[in-house]
Amino acid sequence: MNQKYFVDCQWLAQHLNNSHVVIVDCRFQLSDPNWGWLQYTHSHIPGAYYLDLDRDLSSTIQAHGGRHPLPEVEGLGTKLASMGVVQNETLVVAYDNSRFAFAARLWWLLRYLGHEKVALLDGGWNAWQSDGYPVTTEIPPAQTGFFEPQPHQDWIVNLEQVKACQNKPGVVLVDSRERDRYAGIREPIDPIAGHIPGAVNSPWQLVSDQDGYLLPSINQEQLWSDYTSAEEIIVYCGSGVTACVNLLSLKLAGIERTKLYPGGWSDWCSYLNQ
Missing domain, CATH: 3.40.250.10 (Rhodanese-like domain)
Structure with missing residues (x-):
């Protein structure tokens, strides 16, 4: 771990x-x-x-x-x-x-x-x-901390940036959803089924086992072994949530050249509906 x-x-x-x-x-x-x-x-x-x-x-x-x-x-x-x-x-x-x-x-x-x-x-x-560890219903009181956000704006891309990279050599676009949603066989949430043209599929569930434990480092590396030479990997899902599991896996595999498309398929297909 x-x-x-x-x-x-x-x-x-x-x-x-x-x-x-x-x-x-x-x-x-x-x-x-x-x-x-x-x-x-x-x-x-x-x-x-x-x-x-x-x-x-x-x-x-x-x-x-x-x-x-x-x-x-x-x-x-x-x-x-x-x-x-x-x-x-x-x-x-x-x-x-x-x-x-x-x-x-x-x-x-x-x-x-x-x-x-x-x-x-x-x-x-x-x-x-x-494992039998303690639980509670008590909600902890407010504390006094300090947090001044300093966003890494270069960690994210929008729809236009994804379009610009679609056919660019060296850029890999990863769809993190389940295979049947990627394939357009099933779409339980968004109004249109399918995936962004050119995207490959690596479902986020492959990062952990059925009980929610992280799979060993060798598994994380194997997930991304085809893309180790990529200049950039853009990851998306339905709405920028489960894509973060794949971004975590990429980090564990030692691949740093990653970005998130937060809007994901729900943003992409919102333009197809017009």
């Missing part, structure tokens, strides 16, 4: 009272947006705060831009500070129960905003529960 970007349940249990560690619950369901908050209020890791995909980790949906536009950075910075996060000092540990689908969005966002000290809980909430 990569110690820089992951911690296990035993480690987290030993650091529940560490003032330099802030825990964030990222549980969410696209089909039921209130579900994550309800689960959090019912039971969560002691000391954990909650960040909601729709309300905290995304901004307001517009006609274009996708279903989960990147959040307004000053607002997110204020929320992180109120959880006690001190930029570049506090280790933020994020978890969900969806094989990193939502926690990885926070992992990527924090690094995008200039905060490298962030890790994911290997196995997530399910591992914490099954």
Whole structure:
């Protein structure tokens, strides 16, 4: 397990009272947006705060831009500070129960905003529960931290930039959705099925096992072995959320030349509907 970007349940249990560690619950369901908050209020890791995909980790949906536009950075910075996060000092540990689908969005966002000290809980909430570690319903009070967002604007691309790169040698466009959505066989969320022309497919679920544990480094490297010589890899999914799991995997595989298309297929197909 990569110690820089992951911690296990035993480690987290030993650091529940560490003032330099802030825990964030990222549980969410696209089909039921209130579900994550309800689960959090019912039971969560002691000391954990909650960040909601729709309300905290995304901004307001517009006609274009996708279903989960990147959040307004000053607002997110204020929320992180109120959880006690001190930029570049506090280790933020994020978890969900969806094989990193939502926690990885926070992992990527924090690094995008200039905060490298962030890790994911290997196995997530399910591992914490099954291993018998303590849980609580107590919501922690607001704290005083400091977070001044410094976005890496060159980490993201928009629709026009994707179009400009579509047939460019050396640039790989990766669709992170399940194979049947990529193939246009099934589309449960967006109004049009299919994928961006020229994109290859690497489903985000290949990064972890069925129980939500990160697969070994050799697996991460194998996932991207065909693209190690790429000049740039642009990753997208439906709306810039699960693509972050693949960006995490690429990081673990030692591939740095990556960018996120946050709007993803939901932004792309919004122009096809006109």
